[in-house]
Amino acid sequence: MRLFICLFMWTLLSTLPANAVNPNEILTDPALEARARDISKGLRCLVCQNQSIDDSDASLAKDLRVLVRERITAGDSNDQVVTYVVSRYGDFVLLKPPFNMATLVLWLGPLLLILGGLIAAILFFRKNKKITAPASAPLTEAEKMRVAELLAEDNQ
Amino acid sequence: MNKRLFFIVPLLVFMVMAGYFAVGLTKDPRKLQNMLTGQPVPEFTLAGLQGRDDTGFKSADLIGDVTLVNVFGSWCVACRVEHPFLMALKQKNLVPIHAIDWREDDRSAGPLWLKKHGDPYTLAGDDPKSKAAISFGVTGAPETFLVDKKGIVRFKHIGPINQQLWQTTLKPLIALLRKESSS
Missing domain, CATH: 1.10.8.640 (Cytochrome C biogenesis protein)
Structure with missing residues (x-):
């Protein structure tokens, strides 16, 4: 070895x-x-x-x-x-x-891009949450009745 | 509206970057920043070439007249291309040309080359270890510096100088610099 x-x-x-x-x-x-x-x-x-x-x-x-x-x-x-x-x-x-004025973009550019990407990602996922939220809204009265009907049918 | 922004912003960022890169591609990365233009010639003292009358070439020699300083070497192919034009300048007595004979392996190589092809130089110094060449920021031969009466570098050219460069740049610049006072 x-x-x-x-x-x-x-x-x-x-x-x-x-x-x-x-x-x-x-x-x-x-x-x-x-x-x-x-x-x-x-x-x-x-x-x-x-x-x-x-x-x-x-x-x-x-x-x-x-x-x-x-x-x-x-x-x-x-x-x-x-x-x-x-x-x-x-x-x-x-x-x-x-690191000087001529190379500012070179040094800080990647950092800015990452920050921009992070912000964009955060915004994107936040908005998606809002979009999915209404889908889980409480059932309407009509829907509740329909569900009860179906369940009753099943139990028979 | 907001949703559209998610597609427009990355596209804009990409387009700005692509623009920068497109411009960058047209630039020559081998072109260096010119550090010496506007600066006094660096201090240097070089021994003369074998078989030439002069006792050497030093920075103090460049004060008092508008001159060209030409970096050459007997090993340098492009210098051979440039050489006939320097001879023509010498024959017409248009401007004094001084030489830095750069990185000769053999002390007789430079003088032999000048004997064979003709000697356009007023003063010439031997620079085997790049002492003067580095202080001038030389990266390859030939390189030519235009020095004014006060000993300040006013123009630098990398590569052979020729009739075209003479007509468009060197000749008018030399005429202008000659009108300046020397103090």
């Missing part, structure tokens, strides 16, 4: 994507390197566009990774590094779109 689990984990690990970060780019300080990886994962490769610079083999992505590491080593905070890259390439370089 243990062997099986080991094999299973090994299979999972072996399916991890290959790393684009070259060994000679990696910083010696593991804390700084971890920050660099973190920043790189959020920055779009401008050549391939749907990969992060952390994943991309493009030469521009490599140069950007090196730049990120240089800035971190020079003492920049994560935010300062990201702000610098955005000042050169615009918000598009961020894989996760920031």
